[in-house]
Amino acid sequence: MSAMARGWITAAQLAAFDAAGTDAHRIFSDGDGWVERLAEDALISHKTDGARDAMREALAEWCAVSGWQPRRIFGKLLPRQNEDRDPPVLLTGDAALPLTGEVREDGVRYGLDFAAGYSAGLFLDQRMNRAFIRRAAPKRMLNTFAYTCSFSVVAALAGAETVSADLSRKSLDRGKANFSLNDLDPDAGHKFIADDVLEVLPRLARREKKFDAIVLDPPTFSRGNKGRRWQVEQHLEDLVIATMELAAPRARILVSTNCTKLQFADLERVARFALKFHRRAGDVHREAQPPDFPPGHGARTLWISLRG
Numbered sequence: 001m002s003a004m005a006r007g008w009i010t011a012a013q014l015a016a017f018d019a020a021g022t023d024a025h026r027i028f029s030d031g032d033g034w035v036e037r038l039a040e041d042a043l044i045s046h047k048t049d050g051a052r053d054a055m056r057e058a059l060a061e062w063c064a065v066s067g068w069q070p071r072r073i074f075g076k077l078l079p080r081q082n083e084d085r086d087p088p089v090l091l092t093g094d095a096a097l098p099l100t101g102e103v104r105e106d107g108v109r110y111g112l113d114f115a116a117g118y119s120a121g122l123f124l125d126q127r128m129n130r131a132f133i134r135r136a137a138p139k140r141m142l143n144t145f146a147y148t149c150s151f152s153v154v155a156a157l158a159g160a161e162t163v164s165a166d167l168s169r170k171s172l173d174r175g176k177a178n179f180s181l182n183d184l185d186p187d188a189g190h191k192f193i194a195d196d197v198l199e200v201l202p203r204l205a206r207r208e209k210k211f212d213a214i215v216l217d218p219p220t221f222s223r224g225n226k227g228r229r230w231q232v233e234q235h236l237e238d239l240v241i242a243t244m245e246l247a248a249p250r251a252r253i254l255v256s257t258n259c260t261k262l263q264f265a266d267l268e269r270v271a272r273f274a275l276k277f278h279r280r281a282g283d284v285h286r287e288a289q290p291p292d293f294p295p296g297h298g299a300r301t302l303w304i305s306l307r308g
């Protein structure tokens with residue numbers, strides 16, 4: 001491979017990640033998949049077996065140039081249907097090594113578990129949004145669809161009291177472990193609610209709870225309590241409206257989706273509709289695309305900043 005070929009991060013980018021205390025980032029991206037560095041391991045996400053084999057070969061060449069060597073390589077099929085999602089499989093490396101470990105992002109530690117399911121524990125495309133939360137330093141933060149609570153961890157590190165809600169108690173337990181990894185006491189000013197976000201939001205509103213930052217990063221499809229089906233394309237507007245009810249003056253709300261049918265313009269339309277519905281003034285902006293995510297890769301995200 002001549003120097004760093006198209007789609008692969010450069011030596012300077014790799015050095016910048018190391019200098020920033022980040023060892024969880026993309027190494028390569030294209031239309032057939034991508035390669036991530038997760039601490040000492042690499043994970044190849046591929047649409048086809050052919051794409052996996054090509055990325056594996058190119059990774060070996062990139063490693064020879066960059067000087068970074070993974071101790072293991074995992075592979076994960078990117079299926080057409082969510083139902084076909086499987087955990088990563090070990091392609092090379094010592095099968096006796098533990099499948100759990102940790103990564104760092106901007107010096108913050110997060111647990112990983114390659115056996116826990118399709119996702120190992122940290123969504124790398126949200127790095128700039130986590131950094132935004134940390135800079136914004138909210139006093140009270142609500143993290144809906146919290147998964148392993150990475151947004152809550154950065155908010156707590158900036159001094160916030162946090163509420164994290166997710167249907168999966170297991171994910172919230174991993175979130176608490178992420179607090180502990182960063183010397184934060186998960187029982188000191190933080191709540192973890194294992195419940196359907198669609199029920200949590202009105203409950204918090206009835207109690208007149210207000211938050212300075214709210215994260216809304218729902219899945220494309222969800223089956224909530226009582227088997228209720230929820231689909232982001234149809235229900236995002238209702239969700240943003242319900243969320244804005246809980247927003248304190250000058251609050252920031254992150255709206256994020258992986259649904260490929262929703263683009264930034266759709267999120268902006270939903271955000272402006274919710275502002276109008278609540279008769280509140282606000283601005284919308286996007287954080288910069290992470291440098292290791294080419295255009296078209298990663299979630300579509302938008303911040304609403306309330307003016308009052």
Ligand SMILES: C[S@@+](CC[C@H](N)C(=O)[O-])C[C@H]1O[C@@H](n2cnc3c(N)ncnc32)[C@H](O)[C@@H]1O
Nearest residue numbers: 123145146147166167168196197217219222224
């Ligand atoms: C896309 S992940 C969120 C990722 C998270 N924002 C992050 O950056 O780490 C979606 C999460 O939503 C949760 N979930 C799905 N439907 C839900 C519902 N109705 N109520 C609460 N959580 C739900 C899943 O358990 C999963 O953890």
